[in-house]
Amino acid sequence: MQRHDVVVVGAGLAGQRAALAAIQAGREVAIVSKLHPLRSHSGAAQGGINAAVGKEDSVETHIYDTVKGSDYLGDQDAIEFFCREAGPTVVEMEHFGTVFSRGPDGSLARRAFGGAGFPRTIYAADRTGLALLQGMWERLGTERFTLYEEWDLTDLVVREGRVQGIVAFDRKTGEFEEIAARAVVIATGPYGRVYGRTTNAHSCTGDGVAVAYDAGAVLKDMEFVQFHPTALLESGILITEGARGEGGYLKNAKGERFMSRYAPHVLDLASRDVVSRAIVTEVAEGRGFSGPYGGYVNLEVMHLGREMIESRLQEIVDFSRNFAGIDPVTEPIPVYPGQHYMMGGISTNLHGETSIRGLFAAGEAACVSIHGANRLGGNSLLETLVFGKQAGIAAAAYAASAPAPEMHASDLDRAAAPLRAWSSRTDGEDPSALRTELQQTMERYASIYRNEADLLEGLRRVRALKARFARVRVVDQSRVYNVNLTDALEVGHLIELSEAIVVGAYARTESRGAHARTDYPKRDDAHWMRHTLAQRTPDGPSLSYGPVTFTRWEPKERVY
Amino acid sequence: MTTQESTIAATFDVYRFDPTKDAAPRYQRYTLDVPPHTPVLSALLRIRAEQDPSLTLRYSCRSAICGSCAMRVNSKSRLACETQVGPEIERNGRVVVEPMRNQAVLRDLVVDQEPFWRQYDRIDPHLILDPRHPMPEGVPTSMSPEQVEAFKETPRCIACGACYSACPAVEADPGFPGPMALAKLYRFVVDPRDSAHQDRLLRIQPGGLWTCLRCHLCTAACPKDVRPSERIRDLKEMAVRAQGGTENGSRHAIGFKDNIRERGVLIEAKLVRQTSGVAGLVGQAGQGVRIYRKKPEILKTPRKIEGLDEVEQIYRALDRPAEDGQ
Numbered sequence: 001m002q003r004h005d006v007v008v009v010g011a012g013l014a015g016q017r018a019a020l021a022a023i024q025a026g027r028e029v030a031i032v033s034k035l036h037p038l039r040s041h042s043g044a045a046q047g048g049i050n051a052a053v054g055k056e057d058s059v060e061t062h063i064y065d066t067v068k069g070s071d072y073l074g075d076q077d078a079i080e081f082f083c084r085e086a087g088p089t090v091v092e093m094e095h096f097g098t099v100f101s102r103g104p105d106g107s108l109a110r111r112a113f114g115g116a117g118f119p120r121t122i123y124a125a126d127r128t129g130l131a132l133l134q135g136m137w138e139r140l141g142t143e144r145f146t147l148y149e150e151w152d153l154t155d156l157v158v159r160e161g162r163v164q165g166i167v168a169f170d171r172k173t174g175e176f177e178e179i180a181a182r183a184v185v186i187a188t189g190p191y192g193r194v195y196g197r198t199t200n201a202h203s204c205t206g207d208g209v210a211v212a213y214d215a216g217a218v219l220k221d222m223e224f225v226q227f228h229p230t231a232l233l234e235s236g237i238l239i240t241e242g243a244r245g246e247g248g249y250l251k252n253a254k255g256e257r258f259m260s261r262y263a264p265h266v267l268d269l270a271s272r273d274v275v276s277r278a279i280v281t282e283v284a285e286g287r288g289f290s291g292p293y294g295g296y297v298n299l300e301v302m303h304l305g306r307e308m309i310e311s312r313l314q315e316i317v318d319f320s321r322n323f324a325g326i327d328p329v330t331e332p333i334p335v336y337p338g339q340h341y342m343m344g345g346i347s348t349n350l351h352g353e354t355s356i357r358g359l360f361a362a363g364e365a366a367c368v369s370i371h372g373a374n375r376l377g378g379n380s381l382l383e384t385l386v387f388g389k390q391a392g393i394a395a396a397a398y399a400a401s402a403p404a405p406e407m408h409a410s411d412l413d414r415a416a417a418p419l420r421a422w423s424s425r426t427d428g429e430d431p432s433a434l435r436t437e438l439q440q441t442m443e444r445y446a447s448i449y450r451n452e453a454d455l456l457e458g459l460r461r462v463r464a465l466k467a468r469f470a471r472v473r474v475v476d477q478s479r480v481y482n483v484n485l486t487d488a489l490e491v492g493h494l495i496e497l498s499e500a501i502v503v504g505a506y507a508r509t510e511s512r513g514a515h516a517r518t519d520y521p522k523r524d525d526a527h528w529m530r531h532t533l534a535q536r537t538p539d540g541p542s543l544s545y546g547p548v549t550f551t552r553w554e555p556k557e558r559v560y
Numbered sequence: 561m562t563t564q565e566s567t568i569a570a571t572f573d574v575y576r577f578d579p580t581k582d583a584a585p586r587y588q589r590y591t592l593d594v595p596p597h598t599p600v601l602s603a604l605l606r607i608r609a610e611q612d613p614s615l616t617l618r619y620s621c622r623s624a625i626c627g628s629c630a631m632r633v634n635s636k637s638r639l640a641c642e643t644q645v646g647p648e649i650e651r652n653g654r655v656v657v658e659p660m661r662n663q664a665v666l667r668d669l670v671v672d673q674e675p676f677w678r679q680y681d682r683i684d685p686h687l688i689l690d691p692r693h694p695m696p697e698g699v700p701t702s703m704s705p706e707q708v709e710a711f712k713e714t715p716r717c718i719a720c721g722a723c724y725s726a727c728p729a730v731e732a733d734p735g736f737p738g739p740m741a742l743a744k745l746y747r748f749v750v751d752p753r754d755s756a757h758q759d760r761l762l763r764i765q766p767g768g769l770w771t772c773l774r775c776h777l778c779t780a781a782c783p784k785d786v787r788p789s790e791r792i793r794d795l796k797e798m799a800v801r802a803q804g805g806t807e808n809g810s811r812h813a814i815g816f817k818d819n820i821r822e823r824g825v826l827i828e829a830k831l832v833r834q835t836s837g838v839a840g841l842v843g844q845a846g847q848g849v850r851i852y853r854k855k856p857e858i859l860k861t862p863r864k865i866e867g868l869d870e871v872e873q874i875y876r877a878l879d880r881p882a883e884d885g886q
Binding site: 035036038039040041043044088090091094095096097099100101102103104105106107108124127130131134138139141142172201202203235237238292315318319322323325430431432433436474475476478479480481482483484487 | 565578579580581597599605608609610613614616617619620621622623624625626627628642644666667668670673677681685686687695698699700701702703704705707708711715716718719747751753
């Protein structure tokens with residue numbers, strides 16, 4: 001058995017920042033990750049990180065934009081804290097070594113992003129996530145900690161209401177191991193792979209969220225799923241909002257800049273939920289293009305000129321050429337909305353504390369909530385760092401006085417037993433098939449536009465998949481690097497979290513932010529200005545509701 | 561779906577090896593109908609889903625940014641996610657998929673990247689600050705667009721390891737840092753925030769910098785156009801300028817330059833002495849004798865070539881301080 005003061009699960013920006021904070025607070029820290037830290041999905045973030053550092057901009061405006069963007073479901077105390085931390089956080093990352101793009105005067109360059117009053121998104125070309133991930137890993141690398149690289153989390157051990165540690169297995173050897181910890185920080189990112197068309201990496205399967213949910217942690221606002229308006233048609237690969245921030249625009253098959261109908265003031269730079277629904281509507285009403293991969297609209301950047309496209313939108317040029325066979329310098333890019341971001345996650349306060357003592361969460365795995373019903377572009381990278389640090393500080397403080405964790409041999413057996421059973425079956429369900437069916441189900445029944453009949457059917461199907469998952473079979477019998485076992489583990493997590501999404505969406509009979517019910521098209525503040533809280537029971541998620549924190553901003557209709 | 565795309569029947573010969581049960585690696589053939597622009601990674605994932613879940617590989621983002629799926633496709637080290645099946649079939653008739661080289665195979669297409677990361681750690685991959693010049697409090701460092709430009713494409717590196725796999729110098733000398741680590745070193749040597757430029761250049765040289773063969777295979781392999789070989793060339797230049805030649809590699813470069821200036825051709829015996837010093841000469845005596853037997857003129861100082869004055873003019877032009885400040 002291994003023992004550590006603080007165990008951080010997940011090594012993207014949130015996990016690394018939490019680890020650094022806990023180390024700086026004097027705790028002994030281990031990081032457990034299924035990927036090498038530099039391969040984390042944080043690195044795929046393209047556009048930038050928000051901080052109101054421009055002379056014409058203000059923290060107040062950033063707060064207001066975030067509150068409005070959240071469709072008033074964000075907790076305003078947390079949003080205020082978050083936006084105030086933005087400037088210092090970006091400066092710190094610059095000091096850690098991040099190579100940002102610069103303006104002519106040597107300051108950090110900024111670009112416009114959707115839903116923002118001013119150009120406040122600081123960037124590194126169109127690979128801001130990669131630049132931050134490199135800077136973070138370089139800085140963390142100067143500290144002492146233990147790294148369990150390519151380990152899969154299987155269980156969180158909670159005894160007497162307190163976290164005692166985790167169980168994980170080492171892909172390289174196939175061995176299960178107990179890792180006792182005074183405090184655990186979950187920073188395993190999102191679970192976008194519940195959907196078929198997603199900008200998320202294959203590894204975004206919500207392992208930490210599902211394991212915490214299984215251990216009794218409360219999840220929050222799971223029904224709020226952000227669809228990015230511009231995912232490449234076939235693969236779902238993200239084309240950054242920066243493309244529109246730099247002056248690109250959307251056109252339908254009739255050659256119209258259709259965003260003028262949906263957001264007459266800010267057009268293509270409206271909030272993501274607004275633009276995604278506009279695209280779906282255009283295609284549904286017959287004004288889109290159609291092709292072998294379904295309906296779509298065009299994203300045009302040609303008019304920006306080769307030089308600007310190739311210098312500021314380099315990755316987009318590569319993505320379009322390599323994954324769609326399109327040259328954006330001379331041709332439009334075919335796009336359609338794809339799942340992009342999970343506003344929901346493990347319910348935390350702004351210190352990363354969850355409903356379980358000793359369990360903390362940060363980043364996309366967590367829900368503070370600052371994004372409410374819809375996240376603004378440029379706020380997620382910032383969230384990983386601001387709340388990663390808070391969770392690390394809080395976990396370190398907790399670990400300093402927490403009793404020594406108690407792990408028993410039975411903990412390991414309990415965690416390993418189901419996985420061993422999957423491998424010993426001679427007949428059963430194929431994890432890949434379950435995953436594909438789940439993704440099709442969620443895509444069809446719980447996507448951008450929702451209604452009662454669809455959600456009920458979606459729930460029925462997800463539950464059928466859950467029943468089939470009980471008979472999942474791992475064919476590969478090797479101990480070494482058994483990714484078939486990982487497939488099964490991950491699809492189990494995806495199914496559990498899908499159920500929480502659908503149940504939350506079915507219950508919420510209003511439209512708010514990214515949650516659009518065609519049968520309840522209006523926001524209903526009287527009934528639904530509250531957070532959805534979900535707890536796992538053997539019969540599925542049990543829902544309750546919690547208040548939204550208001551400080552200074554009264555709800556208004558959200559118009560762009 | 562309004563129309564169906566045309567597909568091709570593609571043959572994949574995939575390297576398989578499970579150390580727990582295979583005595584030796586083997587190749588397994590899979591066939592699949594795919595649209596020609598299908599990425600090799602998507603094809604491999606379809607094989608896993610439809611035919612053989614035991615096929616083992618690393619993958620994550622599928623958009624050439626996480627660096628997980630580096631492998632060899634028809635002998636070239638590259639990312640499977642951005643390599644399309646169609647052109648590979650056109651060129652090669654089939655798609656041969658193998659693990660990266662220069663790293664031990666853990667299973668099938670998964671290699672042990674430990675040595676690669678060890679070399680990365682060796683270059684001290686973090687800013688080294690001078691305590692006398694701390695970072696400005698509460699504000700970012702100022703950095704001109706030109707200073708950002710000096711990083712070249714090195715910040716694009718995703719550490720996939722394709723360059724490390726393609727590098728013959730790594731194969732010959734596993735102690736060689738390899739292209740990725742050296743490109744990363746360059747990134748710190750040009751960083752205006754870093755205070756250890758000179759020290760970094762000195763420390764990398766023993767067994768480091770000069771082992772590069774200048775074959776540019778790393779640059780050809782790099783999926784992000786980082787151009788490691790060009791940055792290694794820059795590092796060599798900076799190393800020579802920084803300390804005027806205390807290493808065999810830099811002395812060789814300086815001797816080479818002086819030889820050409822003096823005679824217009826190499827003065828081979830002198831160059832060996834210049835590169836290795838007297839002690840080195842003794843060490844290489846056996847080899848020297850063998851070369852002398854085959855080529856006795858090696859010890860003669862060659863005549864000056866015609867037009868040496870033009871060579872001199874080139875040298876003078878190169879000695880003038882560069883106007884662009886490089």
